[in-house]
Amino acid sequence: MSKKNKNFTGIVFSTNPDFKYEELGENEPETLSPALQQIKVRLETKHRAGKAVTLIENFIGKEEDKVALGKSLKSFCGTGGSVKDGEILVQGDQRDKILQWLHKKGYTKACKV
Numbered sequence: 001m002s003k004k005n006k007n008f009t010g011i012v013f014s015t016n017p018d019f020k021y022e023e024l025g026e027n028e029p030e031t032l033s034p035a036l037q038q039i040k041v042r043l044e045t046k047h048r049a050g051k052a053v054t055l056i057e058n059f060i061g062k063e064e065d066k067v068a069l070g071k072s073l074k075s076f077c078g079t080g081g082s083v084k085d086g087e088i089l090v091q092g093d094q095r096d097k098i099l100q101w102l103h104k105k106g107y108t109k110a111c112k113v
Contacts, residue, residue: 031061034106
């Protein structure tokens, strides 16, 4: 399916003159405050040619906020990484540094898995 048609529900044509098409737009959830976020930090080496990657999961909020959090974590750790598939990836085993930074910024429910 092409990218421009991914929000259609299967309605192709309607003979009803009063028909109004409503798209199923996915509403991004509002970003929770840092104290309410239950972020999980874990280390993963699967499917990465043996390289260790620190994953930050369960961030609830807008995509822009997730990208900003990932950028600040990468700059704090001094490593590379990315934000994709709802996860923040930071290269290397940075779990302790990331947890320390998250607790300092008010993410009190962040934990290491």
